Amino acid sequence: xxxxxxxxxxxxxxxxxxxxxxxxxxxxxxxxxxxxxxxxxxxxxxxxxxxxxxxxxxxxxxxxxxxxxxxxxxxxxxxxxxxxxxxxxxxxxxxxxxxxxxxxxxxxxxxxxxxxxxxxxxxxxxxxxxxxxxxxxxxxxxxxxxxxxxxxxxxxxxxxxxxxxxxxxxxxxxxxxxxxxxxxxxxxxxxxxxxxxxxxxxxxxxxxxxxxxxxxxxxxxxxxxxxxxxxxxxxxxxxxxxxxxxxxxxxxxxxxxxxxxxxxxxxxxxxxxxxxxxxxxxxxxxxxxxxxxxxxxxxxxxxxxxxxxxxxxxxxxxxxxxxxxxxxxxxxxxxxxxxxxxxxxxxxxxxxxxxxxxxxx
Amino acid sequence: xxxxxxxxxxxxxxxxxxxxxxxxxxxxxxxxxxxxxxxxxxxxxxxxxxxxxxxxxxxxxxxxxxxxxxxxxxxxxxxxx
Ligand code: SF4
Numbered sequence: 001x002x003x004x005x006x007x008x009x010x011x012x013x014x015x016x017x018x019x020x021x022x023x024x025x026x027x028x029x030x031x032x033x034x035x036x037x038x039x040x041x042x043x044x045x046x047x048x049x050x051x052x053x054x055x056x057x058x059x060x061x062x063x064x065x066x067x068x069x070x071x072x073x074x075x076x077x078x079x080x081x082x083x084x085x086x087x088x089x090x091x092x093x094x095x096x097x098x099x100x101x102x103x104x105x106x107x108x109x110x111x112x113x114x115x116x117x118x119x120x121x122x123x124x125x126x127x128x129x130x131x132x133x134x135x136x137x138x139x140x141x142x143x144x145x146x147x148x149x150x151x152x153x154x155x156x157x158x159x160x161x162x163x164x165x166x167x168x169x170x171x172x173x174x175x176x177x178x179x180x181x182x183x184x185x186x187x188x189x190x191x192x193x194x195x196x197x198x199x200x201x202x203x204x205x206x207x208x209x210x211x212x213x214x215x216x217x218x219x220x221x222x223x224x225x226x227x228x229x230x231x232x233x234x235x236x237x238x239x240x241x242x243x244x245x246x247x248x249x250x251x252x253x254x255x256x257x258x259x260x261x262x263x264x265x266x267x268x269x270x271x272x273x274x275x276x277x278x279x280x281x282x283x284x285x286x287x288x289x290x291x292x293x294x295x296x297x298x299x300x301x302x303x304x305x306x307x308x309x310x311x312x313x314x315x316x317x318x319x320x321x322x323x324x325x326x327x328x329x330x331x332x333x334x335x336x337x338x339x340x341x342x343x344x345x346x347x348x349x350x351x352x353x354x355x356x357x358x359x360x361x
Numbered sequence: 362x363x364x365x366x367x368x369x370x371x372x373x374x375x376x377x378x379x380x381x382x383x384x385x386x387x388x389x390x391x392x393x394x395x396x397x398x399x400x401x402x403x404x405x406x407x408x409x410x411x412x413x414x415x416x417x418x419x420x421x422x423x424x425x426x427x428x429x430x431x432x433x434x435x436x437x438x439x440x441x442x
């Protein structure tokens with residue numbers, strides 16, 4: 001798509017920056033949160049933080065699904081692997097996340113546990129399974145990913161397939177947005193809203209943000225997308241006129257993807273969920289509906305999230321709430337690096353700590 | 362894993378539930394089961410964990426670029442792709 005390259009156009013970037021410098025008030029601090037791991041990565045990769053005036057602060061929020069998965073939930077994967085007769089399928093990002101005992105899935109795989117990396121939930125249907133083991137798909141993600149897991153379950157149900165189970169660790173956005181908005185210590189004036197979550201949810205998800213007089217701009221991931229949206233947020237803050245703006249119209253339809261939402265609704269219902277460093281948030285996750293419970297790996301293998309807290313010294317919780325920058329964690333770059341990560345924020349390709357480590361030091 | 366990638370549809374299965382997309386030169390199978398819009402060969406879709414989640418709208422992309430240009434007086438940047 002030729003048109004998309006225009007969203008990296010240097011000249012447009014320069015003009016947007018000129019306007020950001022012109023329109024932002026030097027005596028005011030603009031705190032803007034990006035609630036999406038891919039935005040965090042783009043901001044770091046394109047060096048956007050360094051281009052902006054110092055009083056415009058981009059803060060990373062809880063947008064990386066691996067990072068927000070609580071240690072107690074991660075440990076469920078390790079508990080599952082105590083059963084020798086399972087094949088466990090995960091997204092690649094999970095492979096280096098340490099369990100409570102400090103070991104990760106790569107190490108367990110090297111020891112002979114049957115762990116497979118998939119890039120789509122549907123890939124599990126094609127896994128070679130000579131010993132006829134049970135296959136468990138570990139499902140993590142937000143609204144963007146949740147329909148894909150529903151798609152897997154729909155295929156299993158409609159084709160009457162046996163031996164497949166799903167471990168649901170999925171989360172949803174509305175409740176965590178409320179938690180952020182209710183946090184008095186967090187001083188955010190506007191949000192760069194997650195582009196691909198919005199594809200599924202539509203714009204209404206962000207109504208609570210503008211009701212609290214904060215800017216909400218749905219944006220894509222190219223430099224022009226991000227800068228244009230930052231400028232839009234500055235304008236809303238300056239004029240105190242707050243509304244939901246969709247700057248990602250080439251992909252996001254204002255009403256969302258109804259077909260995907262129907263499928264999610266058919267197989268899942270809201271459930272309480274544990275967030276790393278934040279704790280249990282009511283109705284902030286998904287579980288499989290009763291009539292399909294037989295596909296739920298936590299039922300089949302008796303798995304419950306442990307109450308293990310995060311690893312000592314790791315400040316992922318604070319990073320996820322936007323309270324500290326990654327390099328303010330005492331372990332950052334010392335005991336914790338992408339080669340030897342302590343917390344998931346350093347592991348995941350969308351984690352704030354990984355983004356900082358790779359691009360900003 | 363949360364990454365969305367735009368891909369060009371180069372094959373569509375007869376029952377329209379699957380397709381093959383070209384993402385920057387790499388061909389991948391994608392499920393079309395949750396895609397709300399009808400698609401044709403050559404359309405671009407946003408792909409996420411093996412599922413097409415949205416058809417990409419070139420006219421809308423142009424709209425956004427036009428709106429950006431309205432920020433500037435007497436602007437004459439060439440935006441046609
Ligand atoms: S630097 Fe490492 S230990 Fe510190 S918050 Fe980030 S992931 Fe956790």
